[in-house]
Amino acid sequence: MAELLHRLGTFAARRAWVMIVAWVAILGIAGGGFALGFKGLSSSFDVPGTASGEVLEELEDSLPDFAGASGTVVFHREDGSALTDDQRAEIVRVSEDAKGLPDVADVIDPFAAERQLADQRAELEDGTQQIAAGREQAAQGQQQLDAALAQLEAGQAQLEAGRAQLEAAGLPAEMLAAQLAPLDAQQAQLDAGRAELDAQQQQLTDGLATLDENAAKLETGAELASYAEGIRLVSEDGATALVNVSFTEPRLDLPQESKDAIIEHFESNAIDGVGVSFSTDISQGVPEILGVGEVIGVAIAAIVLVAVLGSLLAASFPIVTALVGVGIGAMATLAFSGVTQMASVTPILGVMLGLAVGIDYSLFILYRHRKQLLQGADVVESIGLANGTAGNAVVFAGATVIVALLALNVSGIPFLGLMGTAGAVSVAVAVLIAVSLTPALLGLAGRKLLGRRARATAEAAAAAAANPAPEVLDGTVKTQPSRALKPMSNLHAVLTTVVAVAVLLVLAIPSLSIRLGLPDGGSESEGSSAHTAYTLTNEAFGEGANGTLLVTADLPDGLDESDVLGAQAAVAGALAENADVVAVAPVAVSDDNRLAAFQVIPAEGPNSESTDALVRELRELPPVAFTLDSGASGEAALGVAGQAAINIDISEGLNDVLPLYLAVVVGLSFIIMVMVFRSLLVPLIATGGFVLSLFATYGAVTAVFQWGWFGELLGVHNPGPILSFLPVILVGILFGLAMDYQLFLATGMREAFVHGAPARLAVAQGFRAGRTVVTAAAIIMVAVFGGFIASDSVMIKSMGLGLALGVLFDAFVVRMLLVPALMHLVGGGAWWLPKWLDRIIPNVDVEGAALERRHALQH
Missing domain, CATH: 3.30.70 (Alpha-Beta Plaits)
Structure with a gap:
C-alpha cells in the first residue's frame, strides 16, 4: 500500500492538472446525480x-x-x-x-367539533329528561291500568255473585238460561276489557323495557362522555383553537x-x-446543512492550520480539499434519496465527518511534506514519500472509521445503517481526495508552500554538506533523539493516570440517568413555529395535548352495536383508571366491529417520564373484560401507538442494539490494532481509554440536554431525553476517530522502541513526534463539530456537541495524557506479543517505514 501511494503521490505531483480535472469531473457527476436523483428527505424515524x-x-x-x-x-x-x-x-x-x-x-373544524360535543352533551341531558318523563308517564299509566283492573275485578265479582244467586234459586232450566243470558253478555264484556287491559299492560311493560334499554345506552354514553371531558379543541378562554x-x-x-x-x-x-x-x-423539516456556526468552525480550523503550517497557501489546501470532498459525498448520498427513504440528518452527518476528517487527513500529509521541505528535500519526491508514509496512515485511519460506520448496518435499523453508510462514503471520499488531490495541489504549489523564512531554511538545509538522519514525523521518531528529551517520572505517570481516570469517571456520572427519546416541539429553538405551537398547546390545553396516544382494542367477532358500546365503555374505563390519564375518547370502530380506536390524553408531554411509564403500563394491561347483552363475557386486547409510543419503541430498539454494536466495533478494531501495533496491551489500553471517554461524553451530553446544565449558553431551553440514536452514532464515529489519534501517536512510540530506544524513552519520543499534528487535528475536529452546536435543530445540536466533546475528551485526556502515562508504567511489556500470534498475523507497516528506507530523500 505504501509503495502504491508513493507512486500515486508522485504521479499527482507531476500531473497535477490531470488529477484536479478528474476530481472536478467527479464533482460534476455527483452534482448531476443529485439534480436527477434527489427526491427529498424524511424528518421521521422508524x-x-x-x-x-x-x-x-x-x-x-x-x-x-x-x-x-x-x-x-x-x-x-x-x-x-x-x-x-x-x-x-x-x-x-x-x-x-x-x-x-x-x-x-x-x-x-375545531368550532364544529366543539359544537358537536356540546350537542352530544345536550342530547344526553335531553335523553335523561325524556327517560325520566317516560318513566313518570309509565308509572301513571300503570296506576290507571291497576285502577281499571280493580274495577274489572269488582265487576267480575258482582257478576259471579249474581250467577251464583240465580243458580241457587232452583229455577227451571229454560228460565235459568234466560236469566243467565244477560250475565253471559256482561261476562263477554268483562273478558274483552280484561284482554284490552292485558294488551295495555304488555305495551306498558314493553315500553318500560325500551326505556330501560335506552337508559342503559344513555348511561353508557354518559360514562364515555365523562371520560372525554378533558378533550377540547378550543381553549376555555376562547383565544386558542386547534x-x-x-x-x-x-x-x-x-x-x-x-x-x-x-x-x-x-x-x-x-x-x-x-x-x-x-x-x-x-x-419539522430538513435542517439547514451549513450555517453560521459551521462557517465559524471552518474559520477556526483555518486559523489553526495557519498557525501549524505557517502560510495562508498551505492552510488553504486542507480546507479546499475538504469542501470538495463534502460536496461530492453529500451530493452522491442525496442522489439516492429517490431510491431509499433517507432521514434528514443523514447528509448532515456526512457533512460533519467530511469536513472534519477531510481537513485532518489532508493536514497529516501536508504537515509531513512541509517538514521534509524544511530539510531541503526535492518537492516531487517529498510529496511521494509523504503520501506513502503519512498517506498510508491516513488510509488506515480512514479505513478504521469506515469500518466503524459501516458496522452500523448490523443494528438492523434501516435509517441508522443508511446514516452509517452515508458517513462511510464521506470518509472514503475524504481519504481518496487526501491521497490524490492534496498531492496535486502540493505539486502546483512547489516551494511556494513555505513562507519566505521557511524557504530560506529549506535552501540552507539543502546546501548543507552534512545531511543528518531524516526526522520521521507523524508517528516515527528521530534515530538520534535530543539529549534534552527524557521520559516522564513514575510519579508523574501515576498522578496523570489517576487524575485522567478520575476526571473521566466524574464526567460519566450523569450517564447513569440517561433517558433516550426523540425531540418534541418543546425542544425546538425558541421562536420557531414548532416551539410556539407546543407552548401554546401546553398553556391552553395541558401538557398531554402534545403527547396524545392512540390506543386500539381488538374486539370479539359478532358484536352488535349495543355490545360494541359496552366494550368501548369498559375499555375507556380501564384506561381512565390510570392516574396519568387525563381523558379518553372513542374515535372510531371498524366496519366489522372488530377494532375500536381511542384517543388518550396523558397528564404530561410525550417525552416526560410519566408518559413513558404510562405507555408501558397500558401495554402491560391484560385484555379488558366486558359483559355482552346476552350475558356472555368478552375480552378486548389493547395496543398503543401515537408519537410518544413510537418514540419509546425507537429508543428501546436503538438501546437494545448498542451493546451488540459496541462489541462488533471494538472487537474488529482490537484485531486491527493488534496487527498494527503487534501488541496486546496497547490495543487494550487504547480501547479502555476510549470506553472511558465515551461514557464521559455520554455524561456531558446528558448533563446539558437532559439536566439542562449550561442550557442558556448552548441554546438548550427545554431539557429532555437524549436523541435516541445519538449513543450509537457516537460509538461508531468517536471510536474511529480515537483510533486515528492512537495510530499517529502509538506508531511513533513503536518505531522508536523497534529502533532500540528504551520503552519509556520511546513513549516520550513517539509522543513528541506526533503531538503537534495530533493537537492541531483534534482542535480542528472540535471546531468543525462544535460549529454544528449553533444549529436550530436539537438533533444536529446534540450530535455536534457530542462529537466535539468526544474528540476533546479522547484526544486531549485519553490519547495525550492517559495512554502515554499507562504505557510509561507498563514499560516494555506494552509491546509483548505471544510468539505464536506474532508468526500468524501480517506485518502492517502503517507509517511506511520500509518505504522510507527504500526512497531516500533527494535534496
Whole structure:
C-alpha cells in the first residue's frame, strides 16, 4: 500500500492538472446525480418490528383513516382575548380550503367539533329528561291500568255473585238460561276489557323495557362522555383553537412537500390579529446543512492550520480539499434519496465527518511534506514519500472509521445503517481526495508552500554538506533523539493516570440517568413555529395535548352495536383508571366491529417520564373484560401507538442494539490494532481509554440536554431525553476517530522502541513526534463539530456537541495524557506479543517505514 501511494503521490505531483480535472469531473457527476436523483428527505424515524408499528399496520387494514400521519395547526389570538366571530369564520374557511391540498385526508373544524360535543352533551341531558318523563308517564299509566283492573275485578265479582244467586234459586232450566243470558253478555264484556287491559299492560311493560334499554345506552354514553371531558379543541378562554390535519400517507411516507403545502397555505391566508403555528409533525423539516456556526468552525480550523503550517497557501489546501470532498459525498448520498427513504440528518452527518476528517487527513500529509521541505528535500519526491508514509496512515485511519460506520448496518435499523453508510462514503471520499488531490495541489504549489523564512531554511538545509538522519514525523521518531528529551517520572505517570481516570469517571456520572427519546416541539429553538405551537398547546390545553396516544382494542367477532358500546365503555374505563390519564375518547370502530380506536390524553408531554411509564403500563394491561347483552363475557386486547409510543419503541430498539454494536466495533478494531501495533496491551489500553471517554461524553451530553446544565449558553431551553440514536452514532464515529489519534501517536512510540530506544524513552519520543499534528487535528475536529452546536435543530445540536466533546475528551485526556502515562508504567511489556500470534498475523507497516528506507530523500 505504501509503495502504491508513493507512486500515486508522485504521479499527482507531476500531473497535477490531470488529477484536479478528474476530481472536478467527479464533482460534476455527483452534482448531476443529485439534480436527477434527489427526491427529498424524511424528518421521521422508524424501527421495524416495534409494538407501535404493529398497531399502525392493524389500523391500515381496518381503520385506514387513522393510520396516516397527522398534525396540528394552532391558531391563537395575539392579544390573548377570545377569537371573534369573524376570526372564527376565517379559520373555518381556511381550514375547509386546506382539504384540497396534496395528501390531506381531512381537516377538522375545531368550532364544529366543539359544537358537536356540546350537542352530544345536550342530547344526553335531553335523553335523561325524556327517560325520566317516560318513566313518570309509565308509572301513571300503570296506576290507571291497576285502577281499571280493580274495577274489572269488582265487576267480575258482582257478576259471579249474581250467577251464583240465580243458580241457587232452583229455577227451571229454560228460565235459568234466560236469566243467565244477560250475565253471559256482561261476562263477554268483562273478558274483552280484561284482554284490552292485558294488551295495555304488555305495551306498558314493553315500553318500560325500551326505556330501560335506552337508559342503559344513555348511561353508557354518559360514562364515555365523562371520560372525554378533558378533550377540547378550543381553549376555555376562547383565544386558542386547534385545527387537526390528517393525511392519507403514513408518517414515514408523507412527502415533505405535502407538509410544506400546509404551512404555505395557512401562512399565506393570514388572519388579522391571529397568529398561526404548526406542530412538529408538520413544521419539522430538513435542517439547514451549513450555517453560521459551521462557517465559524471552518474559520477556526483555518486559523489553526495557519498557525501549524505557517502560510495562508498551505492552510488553504486542507480546507479546499475538504469542501470538495463534502460536496461530492453529500451530493452522491442525496442522489439516492429517490431510491431509499433517507432521514434528514443523514447528509448532515456526512457533512460533519467530511469536513472534519477531510481537513485532518489532508493536514497529516501536508504537515509531513512541509517538514521534509524544511530539510531541503526535492518537492516531487517529498510529496511521494509523504503520501506513502503519512498517506498510508491516513488510509488506515480512514479505513478504521469506515469500518466503524459501516458496522452500523448490523443494528438492523434501516435509517441508522443508511446514516452509517452515508458517513462511510464521506470518509472514503475524504481519504481518496487526501491521497490524490492534496498531492496535486502540493505539486502546483512547489516551494511556494513555505513562507519566505521557511524557504530560506529549506535552501540552507539543502546546501548543507552534512545531511543528518531524516526526522520521521507523524508517528516515527528521530534515530538520534535530543539529549534534552527524557521520559516522564513514575510519579508523574501515576498522578496523570489517576487524575485522567478520575476526571473521566466524574464526567460519566450523569450517564447513569440517561433517558433516550426523540425531540418534541418543546425542544425546538425558541421562536420557531414548532416551539410556539407546543407552548401554546401546553398553556391552553395541558401538557398531554402534545403527547396524545392512540390506543386500539381488538374486539370479539359478532358484536352488535349495543355490545360494541359496552366494550368501548369498559375499555375507556380501564384506561381512565390510570392516574396519568387525563381523558379518553372513542374515535372510531371498524366496519366489522372488530377494532375500536381511542384517543388518550396523558397528564404530561410525550417525552416526560410519566408518559413513558404510562405507555408501558397500558401495554402491560391484560385484555379488558366486558359483559355482552346476552350475558356472555368478552375480552378486548389493547395496543398503543401515537408519537410518544413510537418514540419509546425507537429508543428501546436503538438501546437494545448498542451493546451488540459496541462489541462488533471494538472487537474488529482490537484485531486491527493488534496487527498494527503487534501488541496486546496497547490495543487494550487504547480501547479502555476510549470506553472511558465515551461514557464521559455520554455524561456531558446528558448533563446539558437532559439536566439542562449550561442550557442558556448552548441554546438548550427545554431539557429532555437524549436523541435516541445519538449513543450509537457516537460509538461508531468517536471510536474511529480515537483510533486515528492512537495510530499517529502509538506508531511513533513503536518505531522508536523497534529502533532500540528504551520503552519509556520511546513513549516520550513517539509522543513528541506526533503531538503537534495530533493537537492541531483534534482542535480542528472540535471546531468543525462544535460549529454544528449553533444549529436550530436539537438533533444536529446534540450530535455536534457530542462529537466535539468526544474528540476533546479522547484526544486531549485519553490519547495525550492517559495512554502515554499507562504505557510509561507498563514499560516494555506494552509491546509483548505471544510468539505464536506474532508468526500468524501480517506485518502492517502503517507509517511506511520500509518505504522510507527504500526512497531516500533527494535534496
